[in-house]
Amino acid sequence: MNTKKNETDPSEEIKSSSSRGWAKLKRNKAALVGGIFLLIYIGCALGAPVLFRGDPSAPNLMASLSPPSAKYFLGTDELGRSILGRILYGSRISLMIAVGVVGVGLIFGVPVGLISGYYGGKTDFIIQRFTDMMLAFPGFLLALALVAILGVGLNNTVISIGISMVPLYIRLVRGCVLIVREEVYVEAARAIGTKDRHIIFRHILPNVMAPIIVQTSLGMGTAILFAAGLGFLGIGVQPPTPEWGSMLGSARAYMMGKPHVATFPGIAIFLAVLSFNLLGDGLRDAFDPRSKI
Amino acid sequence: MKPNSDPLLSIKGLKTRFHTHDGIITAVDGIDFDVFPGETLGLVGESGCGKSVTALSVLRLLNPSMTTIQGRVEFEGKNLLSMDPEEMRMIRGSAVSMIFQEPMTSLNPILTVGEQIAESLRLHEKLDKDKAWEKAIHMLEMVQIPSPEMRAGQYPHKLSGGMRQRVVIAMALCCNPRLIFADEPTTALDVTIQAQIIRLLEHLKKGSNTSIVLITHDLGVVAQMASRVVVMYAGQLVEEAPVVELFHDARHPYTKGLLKSIPIITRHIKTRLNEIPGIVPNLLHMPKGCSFHPRCSQTMDICKKKSPPLIHFNGNRRVACWLASDEYEAITDSGQKPLADSIEPGQGETVQRGN
Numbered sequence: 001m002n003t004k005k006n007e008t009d010p011s012e013e014i015k016s017s018s019s020r021g022w023a024k025l026k027r028n029k030a031a032l033v034g035g036i037f038l039l040i041y042i043g044c045a046l047g048a049p050v051l052f053r054g055d056p057s058a059p060n061l062m063a064s065l066s067p068p069s070a071k072y073f074l075g076t077d078e079l080g081r082s083i084l085g086r087i088l089y090g091s092r093i094s095l096m097i098a099v100g101v102v103g104v105g106l107i108f109g110v111p112v113g114l115i116s117g118y119y120g121g122k123t124d125f126i127i128q129r130f131t132d133m134m135l136a137f138p139g140f141l142l143a144l145a146l147v148a149i150l151g152v153g154l155n156n157t158v159i160s161i162g163i164s165m166v167p168l169y170i171r172l173v174r175g176c177v178l179i180v181r182e183e184v185y186v187e188a189a190r191a192i193g194t195k196d197r198h199i200i201f202r203h204i205l206p207n208v209m210a211p212i213i214v215q216t217s218l219g220m221g222t223a224i225l226f227a228a229g230l231g232f233l234g235i236g237v238q239p240p241t242p243e244w245g246s247m248l249g250s251a252r253a254y255m256m257g258k259p260h261v262a263t264f265p266g267i268a269i270f271l272a273v274l275s276f277n278l279l280g281d282g283l284r285d286a287f288d289p290r291s292k293i
Numbered sequence: 294m295k296p297n298s299d300p301l302l303s304i305k306g307l308k309t310r311f312h313t314h315d316g317i318i319t320a321v322d323g324i325d326f327d328v329f330p331g332e333t334l335g336l337v338g339e340s341g342c343g344k345s346v347t348a349l350s351v352l353r354l355l356n357p358s359m360t361t362i363q364g365r366v367e368f369e370g371k372n373l374l375s376m377d378p379e380e381m382r383m384i385r386g387s388a389v390s391m392i393f394q395e396p397m398t399s400l401n402p403i404l405t406v407g408e409q410i411a412e413s414l415r416l417h418e419k420l421d422k423d424k425a426w427e428k429a430i431h432m433l434e435m436v437q438i439p440s441p442e443m444r445a446g447q448y449p450h451k452l453s454g455g456m457r458q459r460v461v462i463a464m465a466l467c468c469n470p471r472l473i474f475a476d477e478p479t480t481a482l483d484v485t486i487q488a489q490i491i492r493l494l495e496h497l498k499k500g501s502n503t504s505i506v507l508i509t510h511d512l513g514v515v516a517q518m519a520s521r522v523v524v525m526y527a528g529q530l531v532e533e534a535p536v537v538e539l540f541h542d543a544r545h546p547y548t549k550g551l552l553k554s555i556p557i558i559t560r561h562i563k564t565r566l567n568e569i570p571g572i573v574p575n576l577l578h579m580p581k582g583c584s585f586h587p588r589c590s591q592t593m594d595i596c597k598k599k600s601p602p603l604i605h606f607n608g609n610r611r612v613a614c615w616l617a618s619d620e621y622e623a624i625t626d627s628g629q630k631p632l633a634d635s636i637e638p639g640q641g642e643t644v645q646r647g648n
Contacts, residue, residue: 184398189412192465193413203401203404
């Protein structure tokens with residue numbers, strides 16, 4: 001079946017909206033920069049053990065708070081641990097958090113949004129009032145409250161921030177479904193007796209993927225920022241795990257005398273969030289049906 | 294010339310109301326007609342008269358939270374309106390299916406056309422993936438799409454309008470339905486393509502006993518395909534007749550007006566095309582009496598006060614007009630009392646409407 005699908009005549013190739021989108025994305029310089037940063041970031045996360053030999057959590061009090069040097073490229077923190085190593089290993093943690101958080105958001109937000117938008121009526125009303133309630137809290141505050149309930153640690157950080165993002169996905173997906181639901185092909189699918197489940201996942205979901213992808217990219221940036229915020233406050237990922245936010249938090253005391261301890265993790269957070277946001281904005285510009293440039 | 298068999302579809306007193314912010318709109322107001330096996334019934338009327346809503350009501354495709362449907366829709370003896378949703382879903386596509394007006398939007402842009410046809414086959418005929426794909430290709434061949442193997446793997450945007458409509462027809466036909474609602478199947482197409490699609494539908498129909506309800510405002514298409522015609526105006530049935538009789542001997546002023554409005558190519562170019570004055574009434578503010586009276590050239594006093602009854606005559610014709618009631622009083626008189634018997638059960642009262 002798949003071989004037959006590939007037998008298309010290239011002369012008749014009309015660019016579909018998605019391939020036009022990718023072409024547009026490639027022309028967007030900011031998005032390209034974001035994409036490159038993101039690749040570097042992922043490379044750091046994957047290659048941390050190769051790029052930094054040694055244990056990023058092992059203290060070496062003899063070398064505490066040393067400034068950047070040939071031995072400690074970005075200097076050391078108050079326990080004499082290499083900041084470079086902690087940033088590299090920290091990128092794994094923050095990437096894990098970003099993926100985990102968006103995963104939680106997608107797993108709960110997308111199906112609920114699909115159901116809410118497709119069925120409408122009372123189901124929709126109840127779901128939407130629930131999301132209204134959740135959206136009434138500022139996102140970070142909600143995550144903070146959830147951590148207070150669930151307790152600290154990597155998993156709870158992911159779950160808390162993830163849950164605080166669920167209503168955003170519900171809203172987004174529901175809004176898109178409301179549009180796609182009215183398309184004639186959805187009605188046509190119903191007219192040939194297609195099951196609701198099948199219509200939702202096969203006909204509607206793929207047609208609302210573009211905004212979900214955009215939100216995923218932007219959401220990852222936000223997730224890293226939220227996690228760093230929780231870490232900074234000491235209620236996120238706990239030491240000695242190298243986490244950017246908690247690195248900033250413990251560096252706070254030495255900010256005046258030894259600024260490098262706080263600066264480098266700060267730059268790492270900044271670049272990671274920036275790369276996701278640039279890419280997300282680029283994706284939005286490329287796939288937003290209203291921007292016909 | 295109604296066929297003598299039992300009707301395949303029998304619509305009785307179908308009334309569809311939409312609940313809108315501005316009030317309740319009665320889009321279909323108590324219509325009834327039968328469709329017999331193997332026949333093509335034309336459902337004619339101008340935009341907004343309730344033709345499509347009738348089809349969507351029968352298939353129960355309207356949003357139930359915003360509509361109420363009353364009456365009976367008997368398909369092969371079973372009332373579709375009281376069926377449970379799962380049973381109804383199994384009927385859609387397998388026994389009754391629908392061809393939509395807009396071939397440009399009635400196909401999903403992200404699925405290949407073959408997949409879309411195969412979907413219905415897998416659902417209703419329980420074919421496995423490969424068999425369904427094979428049959429989808431066969432269906433494309435049947436609707437005369439050249440190189441069907443290649444086309445099956447293509448996405449809708451690579452197909453022309455006419456080809457897409459063929460795909461839509463293939464989708465509607467693939468499970469051999471007994472009844473097809475064809476909602477303006479040719480309206481969105483070029484004239485030459487229209488002719489091809491009509492020929493295709495006729496050709497496909499010859500090989501089966503499928504009935505078609507052809508919804509259209511194109512009387513040319515009706516003349517070519519339909520054997521009987523039901524004319525609707527503002528949600529009501531105004532006339533029903535075999536196609537030849539309708540074209541030669543229309544009784545309702547609205548039908549007459551429609552027939553006169555057909556442009557004739559040989560007519561002198563300076564003469565103005567006939568038209569029916571005025572516009573379709575707002576369904577929220579229906580005129581009192583006959584809904585057509587504000588536009589009718591032969592309005593009488595009674596038309597403004599009372600809705601006309603639906604009068605049966607010649608065995609297989611019906612018309613809802615006071616003029617016809619006078620004209621045919623003599624005929625109906627010969628047997629029983631006039632009007633009293635000629636009014637459909639319940640119709641005499643329900644036609645009183647307007648607010």
